Amino acid sequence: MLMKKNITSIIILSLIIFSIHFSDAQPGTLDAIFGTAGKVTTPVENDNDESFAIAIQPDGKIVVAGKAVNSSGNNDFALARYNTNGTLDTSFSNDGKVTLSFTANSDCYVKGVVIQPDGKIVIGGYYENLVNSFYYFAVLRFNANGTPDNTFGASGKVGLAIGTGNDAEANSVALQPDGKIVVAGKAYNLNNDDIALARFDTNGTVDNTFGTGGKVITPIGALSDDIGNAVALQTDGKILVGGISYFNTINHFLIVRYNTNGTLDTTFNSTGVTTLVAASTGNTGHSLAVQTDGKILLAGAAANGSAYDFSILRVTTTGIADVTFNATGIVNTDFTNSFDEATGIDLQSDGKIVVGGYIYDGSNDLFALLRYKTDGTIDSTFGTNGKVVTSFNANGADFINALKLQANGKIVATGYTDNGINNDFALARYNNGISLGMVDFSFGSIAPILFPNPVKNEAVLKYTLIIDEKLTLTLHDVSGKLIKTFFTDQKKNSGENRETLNFDKSITPGNYILVMKNNSSRKSIKIIKQ
Numbered sequence: 001m002l003m004k005k006n007i008t009s010i011i012i013l014s015l016i017i018f019s020i021h022f023s024d025a026q027p028g029t030l031d032a033i034f035g036t037a038g039k040v041t042t043p044v045e046n047d048n049d050e051s052f053a054i055a056i057q058p059d060g061k062i063v064v065a066g067k068a069v070n071s072s073g074n075n076d077f078a079l080a081r082y083n084t085n086g087t088l089d090t091s092f093s094n095d096g097k098v099t100l101s102f103t104a105n106s107d108c109y110v111k112g113v114v115i116q117p118d119g120k121i122v123i124g125g126y127y128e129n130l131v132n133s134f135y136y137f138a139v140l141r142f143n144a145n146g147t148p149d150n151t152f153g154a155s156g157k158v159g160l161a162i163g164t165g166n167d168a169e170a171n172s173v174a175l176q177p178d179g180k181i182v183v184a185g186k187a188y189n190l191n192n193d194d195i196a197l198a199r200f201d202t203n204g205t206v207d208n209t210f211g212t213g214g215k216v217i218t219p220i221g222a223l224s225d226d227i228g229n230a231v232a233l234q235t236d237g238k239i240l241v242g243g244i245s246y247f248n249t250i251n252h253f254l255i256v257r258y259n260t261n262g263t264l265d266t267t268f269n270s271t272g273v274t275t276l277v278a279a280s281t282g283n284t285g286h287s288l289a290v291q292t293d294g295k296i297l298l299a300g301a302a303a304n305g306s307a308y309d310f311s312i313l314r315v316t317t318t319g320i321a322d323v324t325f326n327a328t329g330i331v332n333t334d335f336t337n338s339f340d341e342a343t344g345i346d347l348q349s350d351g352k353i354v355v356g357g358y359i360y361d362g363s364n365d366l367f368a369l370l371r372y373k374t375d376g377t378i379d380s381t382f383g384t385n386g387k388v389v390t391s392f393n394a395n396g397a398d399f400i401n402a403l404k405l406q407a408n409g410k411i412v413a414t415g416y417t418d419n420g421i422n423n424d425f426a427l428a429r430y431n432n433g434i435s436l437g438m439v440d441f442s443f444g445s446i447a448p449i450l451f452p453n454p455v456k457n458e459a460v461l462k463y464t465l466i467i468d469e470k471l472t473l474t475l476h477d478v479s480g481k482l483i484k485t486f487f488t489d490q491k492k493n494s495g496e497n498r499e500t501l502n503f504d505k506s507i508t509p510g511n512y513i514l515v516m517k518n519n520s521s522r523k524s525i526k527i528i529k530q
Helices: 002-023
Strands: 039-042 049-056 062-069 075-082 097-100 108-115 121-129 134-142 157-160 168-175 181-188 193-200 215-218 225-233 239-247 250-258 273-276 283-290 296-304 307-315 330-333 340-347 353-360 365-372 387-390 398-405 411-418 423-430 449-451 458-465 469-477 482-492 495-502 510-517 522-529
Touching: 049 075, 062 411, 062 423, 075 121, 075 134, 075 423, 108 181, 121 181, 134 181, 134 193, 168 193, 181 239, 193 239, 193 250, 239 296, 250 296, 250 307, 273 307, 296 330, 296 353, 307 353, 307 365, 340 411, 353 411, 365 411, 365 423, 458 510, 482 495
Parallel strands: 049 108, 049 398, 049 423, 075 108, 108 168, 134 168, 168 225, 193 225, 225 283, 250 283, 283 340, 307 340, 340 398, 365 398
Antiparallel strands: 039 423, 049 062, 049 411, 062 075, 062 108, 075 097, 108 121, 121 134, 121 168, 134 157, 168 181, 181 193, 181 225, 193 215, 225 239, 239 250, 239 283, 250 273, 283 296, 296 307, 296 340, 307 330, 340 353, 353 365, 353 398, 365 387, 398 411, 411 423, 449 458, 458 495, 469 482, 469 510, 510 522
8 A cells, every 4th residue: 555655646746847848849959938938138328238247146137248339439337237027126226227437538348257255246347547557457337226335345446457567457356255256367468468357355346465555467378369258156165267378379268267366277288278279270269157067167159160150168076178079178069150159158957067158140130149068968858959040120130148047047148239239238038948937856754846936826735754744834035034934843644745835925026945844954945036
């Protein structure tokens, strides 16, 4: 009888899993509930507006950052924040948009954005110093409502001259667990460009424990142009920079690893530096991702005759090409026999690799996505044979510059689109088939499944117990704060149990954690509240 009961439970659980997967939209399709048929365009000011960076807040809201041309013809720092459905968030600077100049009439560019645990928004980029016409690193911090954070630097702004040529550009920003801010880019040395980093304390002052006076300059070769396009942090605090190094007449993929104090990490390829070639006539690295096993991915483009292909390389934790990844550590993918370039990369919870960028199909530039399996082969279940292209309009200029996966697995890509007169911020959101309601079954006697997930008003939690026991079920936000207690130390019988959970209007849309625990262990399920 017990065996029959367990078999019945397995059948029920299998049916639940089947129903979850069956209801998922095809991976790679535009998410119809986002914007207009999955797409959003936003004119920020009155001229060319381009977004270069994206961050997802814990509540699911989307922050994109870039530049917007003002009425004087100068570029301003520009941010926009969107609700989870793609509408502009009017709680952010009243209209969902913020533009700001470092100094009047200076050109300013945002290239990176991160969200602090307290909800404040940090952007990294560069601005033109009008006194000498050089570009300086720039870091700005905003309160959650979009106003400048006056506790940071001077009125929320920090500028930093870096390099002997005093001409530098910051292209990426990362936030350490201790709140310190790392920016990376390039600095001119009067002959060519070197990799440049700077680190700032939580109040915006330069962190003098990092490098020399908070700055690190790394020349890769005596006569090479070296550019840091991306920065990422390992779980051990070491700092990764990915980009380009030009020597021996071609661009090389570049990954540099630093210790927490800014010195080169010589356990990484003996020197702290790895350069690789995917194509003998040119390579460009744009975006970094670090796997849970510590392996490092860099996405960009590799020359293919007169064209370019999407290119990804993976290196081991010691900085050498990972031969388990397409046998060489490098994967090149041709979309169109034309100009294809990957500019963003992120990792799914199942380890699959999502890469975004743009392609030229002979007539138009288009948003483009690819998904790879963990071994570097294309995932044919995504889009059409692993590929997705998206057009915003007929004007032929749609570019992805960055992408992020939401907590529910959906993919948000941002860049810009030509509206026929000038450029607007552009976003698209895609389904990817991950069902976060599914959990593993290694947790003692509790194997819960929640559906539907995302949740609107109600959801059903099913689980099977081997013995009678007392359970507690609570809901928390992503910071761990208790939001709701469904029950405490309530006796549940062995066999299948079903709970109907009410997510009332007091629970605002966003990301939450449902925690089930007994007297010895616990299980957490990620929940998206719509």
